[in-house]
Amino acid sequence: MPELVIEGTYKLNGSTKIQGSKNAVLPIIAATVLINGKSIIKNCPELSDVMASIRILENLGAKCEFKENVLTVDGSKISGYTIPEVLMREMRSSSLFLGAIIGRNGKAIISSPGGCELGPRPIDLHIKSLNLLGATVKDKNGYILFSADKGLKGDNVHLSFPSVGATENVILAAVTASGKTVLYNAAKEPEIIDLADFLNKCGGDIKGAGTDIITINGVSKLNPTEYSVIPDRIVASTYISAVAATGGEIKLTNVNPEHLSSVISVFRESGCEFKIYKDEITVYAPDRIAGVSTVRTLTYPGFPTDAGPMLIAALSASKGTTVFVETIFENRFRYIDELKRLGANIKTEGKIAIVEGMENLSAAQCVCTDLRGGAALVVAALKAKGTTRIGRICHIKRGYEDIVRDLRKFGAEIYEE
Numbered sequence: 001m002p003e004l005v006i007e008g009t010y011k012l013n014g015s016t017k018i019q020g021s022k023n024a025v026l027p028i029i030a031a032t033v034l035i036n037g038k039s040i041i042k043n044c045p046e047l048s049d050v051m052a053s054i055r056i057l058e059n060l061g062a063k064c065e066f067k068e069n070v071l072t073v074d075g076s077k078i079s080g081y082t083i084p085e086v087l088m089r090e091m092r093s094s095s096l097f098l099g100a101i102i103g104r105n106g107k108a109i110i111s112s113p114g115g116c117e118l119g120p121r122p123i124d125l126h127i128k129s130l131n132l133l134g135a136t137v138k139d140k141n142g143y144i145l146f147s148a149d150k151g152l153k154g155d156n157v158h159l160s161f162p163s164v165g166a167t168e169n170v171i172l173a174a175v176t177a178s179g180k181t182v183l184y185n186a187a188k189e190p191e192i193i194d195l196a197d198f199l200n201k202c203g204g205d206i207k208g209a210g211t212d213i214i215t216i217n218g219v220s221k222l223n224p225t226e227y228s229v230i231p232d233r234i235v236a237s238t239y240i241s242a243v244a245a246t247g248g249e250i251k252l253t254n255v256n257p258e259h260l261s262s263v264i265s266v267f268r269e270s271g272c273e274f275k276i277y278k279d280e281i282t283v284y285a286p287d288r289i290a291g292v293s294t295v296r297t298l299t300y301p302g303f304p305t306d307a308g309p310m311l312i313a314a315l316s317a318s319k320g321t322t323v324f325v326e327t328i329f330e331n332r333f334r335y336i337d338e339l340k341r342l343g344a345n346i347k348t349e350g351k352i353a354i355v356e357g358m359e360n361l362s363a364a365q366c367v368c369t370d371l372r373g374g375a376a377l378v379v380a381a382l383k384a385k386g387t388t389r390i391g392r393i394c395h396i397k398r399g400y401e402d403i404v405r406d407l408r409k410f411g412a413e414i415y416e417e
């Protein structure tokens with residue numbers, strides 16, 4: 001099993017281009033199920049989650065080609081409606097395909113998604129919303145069967161929580177349903193806007209994406225198009241955390257600074273300085289950042305839960321104490337035991353982590369417990385004295401196209417072995 005080997009304490013300096021967004025491309029890939037023709041998706045990151053999505057599409061009958069960050073999906077022959085258990089297990093976000101599969105075929109079968117590394121990951125909001133749009137739902141032998149014999153029909157949908165995945169599923173189900181859907185308390189994340197922009201480019205009629213009320217007027221047909229996915233704000237946050245941990249100066253190209261404003265604001269408070277351009281940022285980090293006032297993860301535009309682990313890793317070597325509150329997911333702190341192996345001093349209770357910054361971190365053998373927890377270990381290892389080895393890096397490959405390539409561009413001593 002490959003491991004990451006990192007020799008720490010080197011300051012980061014250099015420039016790298018940020019990959020396309022994982023969380024934007026996954027629902028866009030699901031959307032291609034609705035399109036009878038060739039969709040061309042550019043800036044598509046090469047990730048194991050993207051590969052798993054391609055296997056789902058192929059299983060449904062699509063023809064896919066993926067070369068140099070361009071994914072072509074020919075959905076003309078899609079007739080399948082089942083996501084087998086093995087593919088559901090491979091990627092937790094497989095449930096994102098539900099709305100599109102029902103929209104295309106009037107039915108869908110998936111195995112129950114169950115738990116994941118971030119705690120129980122229910123899809124009750126997805127199910128309730130799809131039910132409102134006309135899909136009947138039955139549970140049978142660990143499978144969930146959805147059917148909309150008369151097709152999906154627009155309605156008013158209120159989400160009790162602005163779930164990102166449920167918002168995407170409603171958009172995907174409603175875009176070719178008959179009539180109008182109004183989604184209240186929708187998620188406002190940039191990835192939702194990207195999905196709506198893609199679908200509108202295909203001829204969809206979606207208004208209000210990026211606000212908490214989205215109106216979708218169903219259209220009878222979507223046309224194939226070419227589309228370029230937004231940059232990955234969490235990968236950019238990871239590299240900001242990395243330079244904040246080590247000190248130095250890095251430039252990130254292909255970013256949308258607006259998507260990073262809550263992250264930039266926290267790191268500014270810690271002592272980092274930023275030069276912000278249209279689609280580039282330069283980060284100047286001091287030798288040792290300071291602790292910051294309480295950080296709470298929130299839905300967009302609040303501080304993203306996915307950027308939390310890497311921030312905590314950087315703060316582990318800060319001067320001062322920071323209180324961090326995780327409000328979105330239960331069990332997001334499993335990686336903290338691994339960070340402690342590197343000398344981090346963090347106490348957790350329920351959703352709260354108290355990070356006492358240490359003058360030094362020290363290298364250790366550790367393992368990734370999940371995607372962003374794995375990235376947090378990389379950030380801490382870059383600061384730690386000595387050679388750290390990180391195992392179970394398959395988690396990192398779900399979301400980072402090539403973290404070794406990117407960090408080596410900043411002069412980091414990191415390789416895979």
Ligand code: UD1
Binds near residue numbers: 127162
């Ligand atoms: C997406 C992102 C993930 C990010 C998260 C929050 C993708 C592929 N993943 O995940 O990286 O961390 O948004 O920004 O885009 N919930 C329910 N019932 C539901 C759905 C969600 O209770 O039916 C709860 C979840 O358990 C969680 C919270 O709502 O506590 C937020 O989940 P949600 O916004 O749906 O996240 P995901 O779409 O799964």
